[in-house]
Amino acid sequence: MNTAYENSSLRNPKPELLDKTHTAGRNNSLDGLIRSMPSLNTVSVExxxxxxxxxxxxVTKIVDNAHNIECQKCKWERDAYQNKVQxxxxDLLASLEIPSEHINADFSQWSVGGDDQIRARIANIVNFxxxxxxxxRKxxxxxxxxxxxxxxxxxxxCLIANEIVRQCYYAQMTVAFKRSGQxxxxxxxxWDKGSSDNDTAYIERLSRSTVLIIDEVGEADTSFSDKAAxxxxxxxSAIIDRRYQLRxxxxxxxxxxxxxxxxxMGDRASDRLRQNLVDISCVWPSYRILTGKVRSL
Structure with missing residues (x-):
């Protein structure tokens, strides 16, 4: 049985059979879209x-702004420098010698459980x-x-150090993370005979770090004898004192x-630290216990 859709003239309509009002409407819409776009011209500027x-x-520029073109060489050099700095x-963020789980981490990854009062205090610490x-700065x-x-x-x-790099980075910035015992x-x-370094140079180098974290002070960082300790x-104390001098x-x-x-630490180092110090007492539940996985067999 023949149907209208089997008619070849309907399956492949001739141009004169197309709906002229439909194509006219489509063209009008396209023309309107083109007219609404900003006028772009290739212009010569000095x-x-x-x-x-x-x-x-x-340059290809919106005509109204063509006179605001800056020196393109300056722009290229500035863009190249910004890309290099970024x-x-x-690279610095990815290579910091901090515990691997904290590399590139930010404050969204730091949370501690507790009641509303503890959470409010932690939010305040994060904001600070x-x-x-x-x-x-110095x-x-x-x-x-x-x-x-x-x-x-x-x-x-470590999150503070990461954020300092993100917010205040400059080419000569250095970040050091050292356990006190380390x-x-x-x-x-x-002190070894084969060492090319010496303790004075080491202390000076560490003291000049843009950012210095001394971790776990008091944990296995002193000798057994009182004199050696x-x-x-x-x-x-010498490191803290030197950084105090360098501000x-x-x-x-x-x-x-x-x-x-x-x-x-003793009076000398303590006095220098306390001259300008923020003391943050972390008295909330252990993050490791709250997030840890313990199985009993």
């Missing part, structure tokens, strides 16, 4: 740059940390993070209370 001199450029910043990082306050193990002191210190070991390693504290802030974490820490 620039007189203090660096590159007079130049002529053939790449260097990304972001502001601290965004305005980081003369900035030192930060002392105290509290029991597992409360996220090291993570918070500092003692590395200083003593310079005093020397260990003196070396740590460079130090971020410190410890499982001790603030008073125990000050006693451990």
């Amino acid at each position: 620039t007189d740059c203090q660096i590159h001199g007079k130049q002529s450029w053939l 790449n260097m910043q990304a 940390s972001k502001e601290y990082a965004a305005s980081y 003369g900035h306050a030192n930060i002392l993070l105290t509290g029991n193990t597992g409360t996220g002191k090291t993570k918070l210190a 500092i003692q070991q590395e200083i003593k390693a310079t 005093d020397k260990d504290r003196e070396r740590l 460079l802030p130090t971020i410190i974490t410890t499982n001790m209370t603030a008073d125990e820490f000050y006693h451990q």
Whole structure:
């Protein structure tokens, strides 16, 4: 049985059979769209740059703004420099010698359980940390993070360092993360006859870091004998004192209370730290316990 759709003239209509009102409407819509687009022209402009001199450029620009063209060489050089800085910043963030789980982390990845009061306090600490990082400079306050193990002191210190790199990066920026005991070991390693380093140069180099985190002060960072332990504290104190002279802030974490820490460090280092210090007591539940997975068999 023949149907209308089997008629070849309907399956392949001739041009004269098309709905002229439909095509006219479509063309009108397209014309309106084209008219609504900004007028783009290729224009020749001249620039007189203090660096590159007079130049002529053939550019595609919205006609109304063609006279605002800047020296294209300056723009290319600026864009290339910005790209280079962004790449260097990304490289620094990816290569920081901090615990691997904190590399490139941000404050969205730091949360601690507790009641409403604890959560409100943590939100306040995060806000302070972001502001601290965004305005980081010489003369900035030192930060002392105290509290029991597992409360996220090291993570918070690393997040602050990451944010400083993101907000304040410059080409010569250096970031150092050292456990207190590691500092003692590395200083003593310079005493070996085969070492090309020395303890004075090591302390100066570490002291000049743009950002310095000294982690876990008081945990396996002093010798067993009282005399040797005093020397260990003196070396740590020397770093804090040198950064004080350079007006460079130090971020410190410890499982001790603030008073125990000050006693451990001695009056000289403690006085220099406390001249401009933010003391953050981390007294909330252990993050590791709250998020840990324990199975009993």
